[in-house]
Amino acid sequence: MLRVIFLIIGICVIILALSFVFKKHARTILWSSAITLFAGTLLLIGIGVINPVGEDKTGSVEFWGAIITLISGAALAFCAEKLKEKNNGKITEVKNEALIEDSKQEENPVCNEGEVVLPKILDTYTARKVFAKAIEAGYIMECGSFYKWNNSKVLLAYMCGRIYCGDKPNYSKIEEKTFWKFGRQDMFPDAELKVLFQIQDLGQSRANRKDAIVPFKSEEIDKFFE
Template identity: 60%
Template sequence: MLQIIFLNIGLCVILLAIAFVFKKYARVILWSSAITLFVGTLLLVGLGVVNPVSDNETGSSEFWGTIMFLISAAALVIGAEILREKNIKNVEEVVSVDAEIILSETLDTELARKVFAKAIEAGYMKEDGTHYIWNESKVLLAYMCGRIYCGDKPTVSNIDDREFWKFGRTAFFPDTELNNLFDVSGLGQSRSNRKDLPVPTKSTEIDKFFE
């Protein structure tokens, strides 16, 4: 019985040492070893080379040896999957650390950086890897970007005190690049649909970012 225990422990130690040396292939090594150990044990039992239940007794060394080898195979599989999860977590941490938002030449202006910084500080948007996440309505985002890149501004109606969305002199609105930056779609269309209409809700808060 002790021989089987030490053989089992020694085999597991050797496999773990090999997996440690070849870290890149550790999961493959552990899985391959587990499958080989499991199938090999079943074949030995099936062919009658090992008889774990001899004379209807389950306390023999062959019985416990078979159980231990099957448990070892399961342990190797669990170890392989734990290692996989750990590697995935490490990769995600590296990506999150290395990822940063890079504004394109079109979007990278002094005004844009100033307004984006204030919007982040006020909780309207946040950084997420290589993108920004906008926390308010899309039309409000279009309003802010229109003010930044096209010179849009609110104008007060002569009839009442309501403010209307007046487009600026710059006709080009960097729709595609802004959609990618904020991971949204149809930002330019949202802006076009509101031309000369009342400014969106919370626009006065956005206006403060330009002061």
């Protein structure tokens, strides 16, 4: 009896470990495992391989093994749905954060006379192309010797991550969501971008969103790279 219990517990631990390692597919792993346990147990009972109630075997290993397996399957399904609720909560929080950032009226920096000159570390072909399109689309305003960004900080961090670090949007067919996939993590020119846009902690804003859902309006930024 103890062998069966420990075997089932071991299987559940392995399933939970896999769902932890592959976080993006955790819900799929949990539901697949739950269905497999349910269907497998019922199928074995149906074809007679397991006979938990025959000849008054309600106290047998087969009986309790089947019960514990079904309970474990139900527990995994419950965990999968709780995970879905948690993810939906995170999505709502991210959207609200983006909307709040978009609605904030940031203090306008004083525009000085001058011309924006990109420092060498920022002056790349991709940067010039994307900045030009962002200016045309109204996301950036030339403000003397620096740029003024007209949207959320996290969206600027996303754009600069794509320009200078090779970040990419990664669509998951299973989750049906697009995630922020980092490129080179140690190449983000935070100090230079702070001077260029007069915005602090862009690097931290980017780091906080590793493997998270892409920020609001990221699709419009992606068009600048086409």
